[in-house]
Amino acid sequence: GGQNLSMGERQLLCFARALVKDPEILVLDEATSSVDPATERRMQRSMQRLMAGRTALVVAHRLSTVVHADHILVLEAGRLVEEGTHTQLLARGGLYGTLYRLQFQAGEVA
Known part of the structure; x- marks a missing residue:
């Protein structure tokens, strides 16, 4: 599966996987580059909670x-x-x- 997902949907799926796994080290590479502005704002709030208390490497142009x-x-x-x-x-x-x-x-x- 996944062939019919848009880039934004794929990004959301990867982000959801990171939330579930709750890793000690988090790598986000252009995590919001393919989502609309409203979804990006919601993701950013979740990312702040996810990154709290852990090492995060974030690659971002936004x-x-x-x-x-x-x-x-x-x-x-x-x-x-x-x-x-x-x-x-x-x-x-x-x-x-x-x-x-x-x-x-x-x-x-x-």
Whole structure:
């Protein structure tokens, strides 16, 4: 099964599996990239609960996925260019801040 599922449905299924397994280490790679904005907001609330008290590696272009992370690493062309919390990175006004403002203006950041 699964051949008839959309990418968004597949992402939701993978996310549900992670919730059931309750792993110590969680890897999320573009976890919300193929879902609509309303579903993304619901998933983000669930992801915050799922990530609490565990190590999570989150790969995301939608920065709303990582704003509550304890530590954010910003990569550009495969190189580490910034790191810190969401607040620290915004205050520095570097790449993260620029990308966040662009996404916020476009209405992508929750």
